[in-house]
Amino acid sequence: MSTVEVNFDGLIGPTHNYAGLSLGNIASAKNAGGTSRPRAAALQGLGKMRFLMSLGLPQGVLLPHERPNAAWLRTLGFSGSDAEVCAAAFAADPVLFRNAMSASAMWTANAGTVSPAPDTADGRVHITAANLSTMAHRSIEHAETYRQLAIAFADTRHFAVHAPVPAKFGDEGAANFMRLCRSHGEKGVEVFIYGEERQGHFPSRQDRRASDAVARLNGVNAAIFWPQADAAIQAGAFHNDVVAVANERVMFAHEQAFEDKEALYAELRRRLPEFEIVEVPASAVSLADAIGSYLFNSQLVTLASGEMALVLPKESEENARVKAWLDTMLAGNGPIRAYHFIDVRESMKNGGGPACLRLRVAVSEAALAAIDARFLLDDAKADALERLIERHWPESIAPDDLGNPALWETAWEARRALFQLLELA
Numbered sequence: 492m493s494t495v496e497v498n499f500d501g502l503i504g505p506t507h508n509y510a511g512l513s514l515g516n517i518a519s520a521k522n523a524g525g526t527s528r529p530r531a532a533a534l535q536g537l538g539k540m541r542f543l544m545s546l547g548l549p550q551g552v553l554l555p556h557e558r559p560n561a562a563w564l565r566t567l568g569f570s571g572s573d574a575e576v577c578a579a580a581f582a583a584d585p586v587l588f589r590n591a592m593s594a595s596a597m598w599t600a601n602a603g604t605v606s607p608a609p610d611t612a613d614g615r616v617h618i619t620a621a622n623l624s625t626m627a628h629r630s631i632e633h634a635e636t637y638r639q640l641a642i643a644f645a646d647t648r649h650f651a652v653h654a655p656v657p658a659k660f661g662d663e664g665a666a667n668f669m670r671l672c673r674s675h676g677e678k679g680v681e682v683f684i685y686g687e688e689r690q691g692h693f694p695s696r697q698d699r700r701a702s703d704a705v706a707r708l709n710g711v712n713a714a715i716f717w718p719q720a721d722a723a724i725q726a727g728a729f730h731n732d733v734v735a736v737a738n739e740r741v742m743f744a745h746e747q748a749f750e751d752k753e754a755l756y757a758e759l760r761r762r763l764p765e766f767e768i769v770e771v772p773a774s775a776v777s778l779a780d781a782i783g784s785y786l787f788n789s790q791l792v793t794l795a796s797g798e799m800a801l802v803l804p805k806e807s808e809e810n811a812r813v814k815a816w817l818d819t820m821l822a823g824n825g826p827i828r829a830y831h832f833i834d835v836r837e838s839m840k841n842g843g844g845p846a847c848l849r850l851r852v853a854v855s856e857a858a859l860a861a862i863d864a865r866f867l868l869d870d871a872k873a874d875a876l877e878r879l880i881e882r883h884w885p886e887s888i889a890p891d892d893l894g895n896p897a898l899w900e901t902a903w904e905a906r907r908a909l910f911q912l913l914e915l916a
């Protein structure tokens with residue numbers, strides 16, 4: 492039976508804004524205080540999903556979370572109706588309130604870690620929701636993420652969805668995870684990349700113990716745990732997927748992505764003789780260029796022809812050194828045979844490229860059929876979503892708008908309309 496990989500993209504929510512909440516995320520800091528365009532952002536994200544479908548790949552969608560998050564603010568002692576809770580929180584602590592407005596659930600590479608069936612002890616697909624405990628605005632995602640995953644993957648014949656590991660051990664999900672295998676349907680080696688705290692000015696967000704726990708929860712047969720290079724974290728690679736991506740037997744990575752990279756490559760070769768590394772040297776593309784262009788935060792996909800293609804952000808095309816490297820790569824006879832640039836600029840300005848916006852779930856045909864179809868996309872649903880976004884998503888959000896009750900009502904109403912469209916309670 493054939494196995495396919497479904498990309499579950501996060502639909503970009505109506506409160507998408509630039510509040511600069513993520514220390515260590517250079518784009519988020521640079522664009523803090525700017526005016527966002529939620530409608531354009533959501534349409535860009537949907538455009539990416541449509542593009543992947545046009546490549547012949549199945550596509551899924553996860554939904555924006557309830558924002559502003561009045562339930563969370565209530566746990567912090569604010570009371571009254573949702574609007575009263577938000578008004579009180581905004582008046583008392585506008586910085587705190589910004590966390591309750593973030594649309595960060597769009598970056599579903601951080602929703603959880605997925606171990607496909609061929610890798611796990613019981614032969615089911617295992618998914619552990621990520622706790623995202625390092626950043627306040629992201630730490631409030633896991634409850635709803637877990638609920639959505641539990642609905643989408645409710646069929647326990649094929650799936651097991653696990654609650655996040657406890658908060659002390661920061662886990663950022665698939666953004667720090669790579670799977671190497673001959674093909675999606677074969678047994679893989681799962682590589683868990685963690686950060687080692689070395690007192691740098693930027694935090695590492697993935698705790699080794701969290702990676703260990705996720706591998707145990709998912710029942711992973713073959714796992715490797717490897718430290719992300721501190722140089723990469725301190726240069727702004729707050730997740731491993733900013734400097735590396737893998738697909739089947741191929742890893743596409745920056746030379747400075749990992750500590751002791753030769754040992755990692757040797758271990759991967761030992762476990763998977765077909766392993767192939769496409770490594771970009773710092774002399775061609777510096778870490779700063781890689782992080783500025785998000786070259787590695789691309790989707791590396793296998794097409795029906797068996798060839799691999801990269802789906803990159805437009806920012807990679809606009810960096811002359813990155814573009815030159817990509818052209819040299821294509822002129823050679825490496826495993827990556829095509830590239831496509833797409834516009835997800837609104838998300839990019841918060842440090843979220845094409846790869847951040849999707850969670851990969853490799854499934855057999857039978858498991859695909861068992862996924863709750865409300866979370867799968869086709870052209871008709873994409874058309875309906877587009878109309879919904881055009882109608883309900885705000886055109887722009889300036890920093891001063893965040894405290895405006897009319898914006899809160901618009902966001903809640905947009906979510907109600909979305910849930911109605913998808914027939915979700």
Ligand code: SUG
Nearest residue numbers: 510511512513516519600666730847
């Ligand atoms: O966690 N940005 C996200 C970007 C996540 C990117 N994901 C992956 N690399 N997989 C983050 O830093 C910025 C939000 C703000 O500043 O308002 C933000 O949370």
